[in-house]
Amino acid sequence: MRIKMDKEVNMPLLNDTIQGQVRKTLEAMTGPVKLVVFTQSADALECEMCAETRALIEEVAALAPAGKLTVEVKDFLADRAATEAYQVDKIPALAIVGAQDYGIRFYGIPAGYEFSSLMDDIVTVSKGESGLSSATKAAVARVNRPIHIQVYVTPT
């Protein structure tokens, strides 16, 4: 799934075809997932994609099986406690939280091919099972200090 960003925020961001695909993908969800969106209040000029990110996430949540996908919107500055609790340092930010917070964040709008990654992550977090190989799991189990992975992408 790939979505192209349209600057007109008034119309739905996801067309009918994509909505259908999203609905189908999210049917695989088992446990509930919370999407915590960090943005900035409407009159702030600094965050270019904050409004679109929030709108996109809310549209996605509406397409999930009933009650499985909820959205919490936090203000980066006003909700300082949440910003610190989720260790968010830039916006727009999205935390995908299942049975626990696994430390998965999306910074910037998840458009283009990243939209697919977002859908996959929601389902994976919902299942609470990474799907990684047993060799990988064994290696990762040996990690004993903080490891911060950042994957830089562009919205092609």
Add this chain to the structure above:
Amino acid sequence: MESEWVTADMVEATEFPHLANKYDVYGVPRTVINETIHVEGAVPEAMLVNELMKALD
């Protein structure tokens, strides 16, 4: 998900150009592990794990 120590971010480079510059992001995806380990492109799971383990050295 497999470790409480590991956090993972997707970062959209065009929205955070100062970070894209900081990590010399030209082609994507570029994966940065603990600031100093860089991996270019989409790589197989085993290779990514190899790079990750270097962060433990």
